[in-house]
Amino acid sequence: MNTQHPIPDIISQHLAAYHIQTLAPAWIELTPQTDQIQSLGGAWQSYFTTNLELGSSITSACEYLQGMLPIQESFELPQVQMRNDKYTDILAFHDAQTQTDWLLFCDVTMSTLQLQEYQQAANELNLLKDQLNQTLGRFVGEEVAQRASNGTLQFNIAGERKVITTLFVDIRGFTPFNESHDAQDVMHALNQYMDCMLKPILEEAGMVDKIIGDGVMAVFGVLASDNNSADNAFVAAKSIQAKVKALNKQRGNEGQDQLGVGIGIATGDAVLGILGSHERRAFTAIGRHVNLAARLESNARIGEILLDEASVTALDNPPSFALVSLTLKGIGKTHAYSLTS
Amino acid sequence: MIQKKICILGAAGVGKTSLTAQFVFSKFSEKYLSSMGVKIDRKTVDVDGKQVNLMLWDIHGEEKYKKIPTSYLRGASGIMMVIDGTRPATLEMAQEILQRVETELGTIPHIYLLNKSDLTDAWSINDDDMQMLKNTGNPVFLTSAKTGDNVEASFLHLATALVTA
DSSP states (O other): OOOOSOOOHHHHHHHHHHHHHHHOOEEEEEOTTSSBEEEEEESGGGTOSSOOOTTSBHHHHSGGGTTTOSOSSOEEEEEEEOTTSOEEEEEEEEETTTTEEEEEEEEOHHHHHHHHHHHHHHHHHHHHHHHHHHHHHHHHOHHHHHHHHHTOOOOOTTOEEEEEEEEEEEEETHHHHHHHSOHHHHHHHHHHHHHHHHHHHHHTTOEEEEEETTEEEEEESSSOOSSOHHHHHHHHHHHHHHHHHHHHHHHHHTTOOOOEEEEEEEEEEEEEEEEEOSSSEEEEEEOHHHHHHHHHHHHOOTTEEEEOHHHHHHOSSOOOOEEEEEEETTTEEEEEEEEEO | OEEEEEEEEEBTTSSHHHHHHHHHHOOOOSSOOOOOSEEEEEEEEEETTEEEEEEEEEEOOBBTTBOOOGGGGTTOOEEEEEEETTOTHHHHHHHHHHHHHHHHHOOOOEEEEEEOTTOGGGOOOOHHHHHHHHHTTSOEEEOOTTTOTTHHHHHHHHHHHHHHO
16 A cells, blocks of 8 residues: 555545544633633533533533643543543643633543443453452462463373472361360361461462361472472471461460361472363372371371471471481381471 | 542452442442443532532543553542452552552542452451551551442541541
């Protein structure tokens, strides 16, 4: 296309006529540096319910212009929804050549309503996406939810080998508590303690692998994190014990039973993958250290965190641990590192 | 009569129109209708025996590719900054909007409304975020456009602050 030729007059005239008809403009000339109507024209009756008198103030008929006049510099108020549900673009400008101030009203109802349909669909999708992220985040943590939403969360169905840290935490004395209390009270207490266990795990980029009755299995290092997996798991474990301690204090003040938790942590090679059929799939981690973490947890006393050697070695700043010797079911004699709060 | 222009700002879907409708018409609709441009409502309130005409500019939600034109804020006396308590990202957006407004128009008195307080189970604004908002020195209200909780109180608070300033 040759763009050198100017638009022929006839085309310009048709374009102008077309747009003038579509926009149904109304214009008001203001006495310079005031808000008083000097002259008016166009389809002003369709924008104002009251009569506009020459010499009167435009802000009394159009009170939303209060504080905006006289015109100091040109401005535009797009898509103002009028009382008759029409959408109007309002342009205010000063013509330096003639030293006049102008208000121009253009009807943009049609184009705005068309845009609204797209806007509505886009906003609804965004709200739905946020809602899904939030629901997913409750189960797998914010980071996993974000990745799932962005499409960057992928697991190799055949299994991926990786060094991860596994954490098991379990409520001590839950079975007798369950047997001696009303089911409603048990559910309430379980939710309170679960809250103490799950939040720290999710905050440290851990993934809740399973909730097993009154216990939780979580894995760290599946997702890329700034810290190493052992550090994340250890920070989560300390936070769990602190939260349980605070909860017990509160429950004690309310005259309710107090329960404690024991935690086991182990680090090692694991195969991460998806188990299950096409209809029902679940993420899982399989490795020898997973069993070790479970055994350490079952040996941990109330308030105690037991770690294997690999986890302690991986910690960036390990605190002072007590070295303990344990005989673990299915594993035999082993050393572990204990921290009791 | 004293006139005050108040702009209701925030991300899309935080409940700006619902809050305004609850305050002006005592109405709430579960149906979400995306606002376009700006809708201006009025309500006269009594502040210490004085009648104050509030002009409420319910402005479309800010989005990544659809910024709020600051021309809407010309002549504004105050801002209601609305945040969806179930969507922390809307808090970040609120701060971005305020920053832009401040850069282009200077500081305008504002209060924060953490809306949807009835959705306790989905609530996602933590204590640190709350404290951060309070530390700005601007009032923070937990509101529910659905139940009407704190809606009138928050509008009246801003109106009073603007009249007595």
